[in-house]
Amino acid sequence: MANGTIVVVGSSNTDMIVKVPRIPKPGESVMGGRFTMAAGGKGANQAVAAARAGGQVSLIARVGNDVFGEEAVQGYARDGIDVGCLTHDDGAPTGIALIFVGENGQNSIAVAPGANSSLTPEHIEKFRDRILEADTLLMQLETPLETVQAAAEIAAGAGKRIILNPAPGRQLPDDLLRQISILTPNESEAEILTGIRFEDDMSAGRAAERLLDRGVGIVIVTLGERGAYAASGKERRRLPGFQVKAVDATAAGDVFNGALAVGLSEGMALQDAVRFAHAAAALSVTKLGAQPSIPYRHQVDQFLEKHAQTPSA
Numbered sequence: 001m002a003n004g005t006i007v008v009v010g011s012s013n014t015d016m017i018v019k020v021p022r023i024p025k026p027g028e029s030v031m032g033g034r035f036t037m038a039a040g041g042k043g044a045n046q047a048v049a050a051a052r053a054g055g056q057v058s059l060i061a062r063v064g065n066d067v068f069g070e071e072a073v074q075g076y077a078r079d080g081i082d083v084g085c086l087t088h089d090d091g092a093p094t095g096i097a098l099i100f101v102g103e104n105g106q107n108s109i110a111v112a113p114g115a116n117s118s119l120t121p122e123h124i125e126k127f128r129d130r131i132l133e134a135d136t137l138l139m140q141l142e143t144p145l146e147t148v149q150a151a152a153e154i155a156a157g158a159g160k161r162i163i164l165n166p167a168p169g170r171q172l173p174d175d176l177l178r179q180i181s182i183l184t185p186n187e188s189e190a191e192i193l194t195g196i197r198f199e200d201d202m203s204a205g206r207a208a209e210r211l212l213d214r215g216v217g218i219v220i221v222t223l224g225e226r227g228a229y230a231a232s233g234k235e236r237r238r239l240p241g242f243q244v245k246a247v248d249a250t251a252a253g254d255v256f257n258g259a260l261a262v263g264l265s266e267g268m269a270l271q272d273a274v275r276f277a278h279a280a281a282a283l284s285v286t287k288l289g290a291q292p293s294i295p296y297r298h299q300v301d302q303f304l305e306k307h308a309q310t311p312s313a
Contacts, residue, residue, distance in 0.1 A: 004265045005056045005134040008258075009124065009151045010043015011116040011142035012061040012086070013095035014068040015250070015290050020100050023108045032100075039072050040097050040290035041116070042140040042167060045251045049258025050138065051079045053280060054297040055265060058082035058130050060123065060151075061143075062115040068094040069115070075291070085127045089115035095142075105246030105285060111142070119143045121150035128154055136161045138261045140254075141168055145176075152179045161264065165257045166193060178215030182264075184257055185211075186222045204229035205236065220274065222256060224249075225282070228274055239274045242282040242307060251290035256281040259300065279303045 020032040039048075047059040059081050063069030065088050072094065076083050095114040101107045124131075124147055131137055137155040139148050139162070148164070155162050156179040163182045166172060169189035177183070187198045190207040197203065201223065208219040208231035218232040227241035259280035263273030280300045287293035295303075 004054070004262070005058075006050050006136045006138055006261050006265055007058045007060065007085075007131050007134040008043055008047040008050065008138045009060045009119075009143065009148065010046060010138075010140045011041035011095055011113070012039075012044040012059075012063050012069070012072050013041030013097045013111065013116070014038075014072065015040035015097045015099055017099045017101060017248075017250070017289060019288065020102055022102045023100050023106065034288075036289055038289040038292050039075050040251070041095055042142045042165070042254050044072065044076065045254035045290050045294070046138055046140065046165070046258040046261075047076065047081050048079050048291050049251075049255040049280065049284075049294050050262050051081050052294055052296045053259045053262040053276075053300060055258075055262040058085050058134070060085040060119070060127050060130070062087055062089050062119045062123070064088065064092055064094040064115045065090050066093055068096075085130055087123060089118045092118055099250060101248045101250065101288065105249045107248065107250050109250070113142065116143050119147050121147055123147070124150040124154065131155055131160070132158050134160065136163060136261050136265045138163045138165075138257060140165045140257075141170060145170075145172075149176050152176060155179075163257060163261055163264075165253065167253060169193070174214050177211065180215075181217045182220060182260075183211060183216045183218070184220045184222060184253075184260070186224075186253060190221050201226065201229070201238070205231070208236070218270070220260075222253060224252075227278065230270060230274060232270075237271065239271055239278070241278040244282045244286055246285040248288045248293065249285045251293055252281045252285050254290070255284040255294055258294075276300065276304070279307070
């Protein structure tokens with residue numbers, strides 16, 4: 001299981017981004033600065049991240065019959081992604097995300113899913129062979145849950161590696177979790193899944209144990225620049241990340257997951273794949289925008305060479 005082929009099932013959005021001094025409070029208007037528009041969506045971000053990291057990637061997604069969808073598909077093709085599994089919805093627009101980005105790099109996001117909501121199990125069945133040909137299935141939760149479950153069932157039945165990034169956070173059924181090879185929640189998503197309040201880094205260990213008990217193969221709780229906590233049936237390990245000056249953290253989690261899928265599909269050990277993913281994510285937060293911030297493989301390799309002895313605890 002190391003041929004480097006990855007199928008991503010997920011969302012495709014257009015991001016509309018406003019850089020602001022700070023994230024507005026409820027009822028408050030904050031005068032911002034720069035406005036940009038860029039391709040986004042968690043599924044598409046992860047597909048682009050995987051492709052730029054060196055993976056052979058197919059994206060199963062839906063876009064509207066509009067200029068946003070057309071531009072998105074053209075962009076994916078330029079990144080070398082197989083767009084033969086992208087379909088168009090004549091009755092809904094391409095998904096839109098409205099994003100505020102504060103000066104500290106943190107963000108606040110509202111999403112209108114549009115055509116993403118019409119990605120159904122029937123679309124998954126249509127592209128069953130593409131899933132069966134790949135070694136890794138990578139998914140998130142910006143498309144209907146029944147669609148995620150349908151893809152998981154196909155991949156699990158064929159013994160494929162399934163990575164699920166449970167974002168946006170929500171409760172998930174145990175029958176789905178039992179099919180997941182690797183679950184990658186951040187702190188807030190792990191709290192939603194387990195009910196364990198995150199008060200310190202030890203909370204990640206408790207949450208991971210609960211998710212393992214529910215049937216997940218490996219749990220990687222991402223902790224931002226503090227790294228990640230990884231737990232499996234064999235070991236528990238804190239894996240350090242990298243400290244960089246953050247400009248925009250919008251796509252960091254997506255970049256981590258896309259790069260992780262590539263590392264594992266290339267046969268890297270888990271800790272090496274996580275370090276590779278941390279490096280890609282660290283580079284992504286130094287630039288504004290989702291897909292415009294995603295690094296290429298040579299940039300990740302150079303970053304790792306530069307930081308060979310200097311991971312951040």
